[in-house]
Amino acid sequence: MSGNPAEPADGRAAEPADAEAARLFEEHRGLLFSVAYRMLGTVADAEDAVQDAWLRWSAADRSGIADVKAYLVRVVSNLALDRLRSARAHRETYVGPWLPEPLLTAPDVAEDAELAESVSMAMLVVLETLSPLERAVFVLREVFGFPYAEIAKALDRSETSVRQLGTRARKHVEARRPRFAADGRERQAATERFFDAVLGGDINRLMETLAPDVTLWTDGGGKVRAARRVIHGADKVGRLLRAIAGSPYAGVDPQDWTFRRVTVNGEQGLLVEGPAGPLTVVIVEVGPGGTVTRVLMVANPDKLRAVSEGRHLPV
Structure with missing residues (x-):
């Protein structure tokens, strides 16, 4: 056996803690950006939220974090919520109609109807009419399929209140999404x-x-x-x-x-x-x-x- 406790049994050098933290974060960066973009509607704000999430993650005591994905989604969701609350006041004084920031997608995204709708300009416009908390719950539940219990933990709310927010948001979106969906x-x-x-x-x-x-x-x-x-x-x-x-x-x-x-x-x-x-x-x-x-x-x-x-x- 190796006399070095930091060396894995297969003989490879152990990955430094900082490198491991960076690797885990990069593994989930795409998901974090996708959550933040749907919550905020702009690329710059989403990128800022992801960067802030990295700063939180890199400075955190990670020894007790069992589910990295859930932890990072929780962090970026709350950061996006804070940004969305402050952005609402700015958007109310915006000159002319406010539209989400367009973002290129691969052509095959259009073939996945649910994915395409979740990021469509029409959906993002509708999401602008939700409260910040409703939007967060809708995005995490309806787009990414997180369980209500996990969303409640992420948003520091009771599961009952999160279910109520989700129901209200879903009804609101259904009432405002396009009535006719062309194939x-x-x-x-x-x-x-x-x-x-x-x-x-x-x-x-x-x-x-x-x-x-x-x-x-x-x-x-x-x-x-x-x-x-x-x-x-x-x-x-x-x-x-x-x-x-x-x-x-x-x-x-x-x-x-x-x-x-x-x-x-x-x-x-x-x-x-x-x-x-x-x-x-x-x-x-x-x-x-x-x-x-x-x-x-x-x-x-x-x-x-x-x-x-x-x-x-x-x-």
């Missing part, structure tokens, strides 16, 4: 028709793709030109889209724009870029008859950094 093939075809009409500048074809009660949400954050309220109705939406496509945007002339189809938040999107980088990401929701029921345009430069850097959501 993947129909949704892709409708999205292609819409983007083709926009890129071709054909207003008649564009109008044919829009539902009568379509809405347009443009998030410029007061930093670029964007509507400061949600636009309702096919005529108004069509006119605004045509106006946007026919004039310089963020100082870039239309002839200098390039267009790229990308998979964003589990669905097909259009990335509009200028010489210096992304100008906007456009995502649409499809309803009955394959018509577009909502158009989401994220143009706030602060929310285009992840797309610009090619960041993908870990799954």
